[in-house]
Amino acid sequence: MQRPLCKTGCLSERYRSFTGECNNRQHPKWGAANTPYSRWLPPEYEDIRGVPRGWDPEHTYYNYTLPPVRLISQNVLYTHNENISLDSSLSHLLVEWGQWIDHDFALTPQSPSTAAFRTGADCTRTCSRDTPCFPIQILTWEHYLPRVLGETPTSLLMPPYKGYDPEIDPSIANVFSAAAFRFAHVTVQPMVARLGPGYSLAPQHPPLPLHHSLFASWRVVQEGGIDPVLRGLLLSPAKLQMPGQMMVEELTERLFQAQGGMPLDLGALNLQRGRDHGLPGYSSWRGLCGLSVPNTTSDLAGILGNPGLAEKFLLLYGTSQNIDVWVGAISEPPLPGGRVGPLLACLLAKQFRALRDGDRFWWEREAVFTSTQRAQLHTVSLSRIICDNTHITRVPSDPFSRTVSPEDMLACSHPLIPHLNLSAWKEPDTDPSCGPIPRLQSGFSLLCDSVIYYQCGPGYQLIGPSSVTCDPNSYQWSPAPPICHGREWARGVCVCVCVREREILIKALQSTCMSLVLYSD
Ligand code: HEM
16 A cells, blocks of 8 residues: 655644545554554454355354354344333434444545535545544544443543554554444434424424435435434434344344335344454454453353343354354443443444544644633534524533423523634734735635645635745745635626736736636637
């Protein structure tokens, strides 16, 4: 794999790259997109070419053959849609938050397109100056994880931040994406609640069976926008993972059924995906985490707190060594205050800690934000983000906690839903030596050390240098700052708009305009 050349200078110290490359300067590919998953244990395949375990139904492991994944799903996971218990303290928004961040971490993009979704800008050139995704980091590490792992395990497994450690590889591990972070599949509700203003049931968009919602983004467009779905997530509880109530039949029997073709089984897919990735069995992962390794049925029954389930596993697999890690891990009873057992807590915390400590742009790192900025960032809440980006006017003070009644929602103007005060990010208007900072109309400028960087808005072209520096001898910005100019098309005629009027440039624009007129014909 080619080693990328990492830029130096102020911008590369301040902003992460679009691909994640060069986050770690010594290992520029660590944690970058389109790189292989890391392994915390050596892979176990059926042969040296990487055939998945269980491919040959006669092949034995520890003297037992592996059961077909669908059989495990039917025997261990299957849960009637109606036979579910509701989480008394967590909302379904927490579940969806997990899926959303997962697809940021694990869904390695394969698209050949490098165009930005909204602006169509070429991201290999322009999107690289992305600010660190600080609200996502805070919401995930401070609001989401303690609820999943439990407060005490979080403080033990994820001690307070000590600073960036360039020796830590933040790459996503196979076991995280192919097993551990899929834990929440067993907390997904079978119905998608959609609620109208006031959190009331809206007859025009009733609750949907989950399989009718998948790949049905047309419903968002034609059935009331995203607000009814968000209200549903805010007011619905998560499904509780209980013995005998694992994965709802919407996911094991009807996944993607509405798209035509054969319905899929998400439980079976998860199990098979683990085998595809050569993940060793349940016991090996317990060993990695320093947890007891079950040798007998009663050991396993003790760990799972469920003799019936332990017996079922041993009937299927013969030995706990062979239990596929995903199904073994989700079967452990949750730690106090959390929603996952000891093995998942270990694996999830190991990954999230690496993502935090191995990130040069982690929001708490001294060089990334000022203390005033960090204090402001701490006020960010998902409720505020929902208020600012939807037409929803009442939200819970804590959107990951279960809200029982719409009366418990607060108005978006409530002081408990504070606004993010961006004044802490305001750049100075003047430079001590060169005076006022020259700004762009229809464009952006950014001051980094003593250099101003310029970029034009979509549809505008930069005329002049892309950066200027304060010359310490002449006390002038050097070279002369640029301008942005845009073109508008009207009735087949090109009209050039000069944003800052400078004669020479207007002439230059006029000549560009002539060629554009010809082009339009
Ligand atoms: C509506 C609910 C959900 C559906 C329908 C769904 C469906 C799926 C499907 C079809 C896959 C690919 C399976 C495969 O072929 O291996 C997948 C992967 C995955 N899911 Fe879910 N999921 C849901 C919710 C969640 C949640 C709540 C989480 C976590 C909190 C999650 C975490 C993951 C992860 C980590 C992967 C692996 C992604 C990758 O490696 O690229 N999912 N999910």
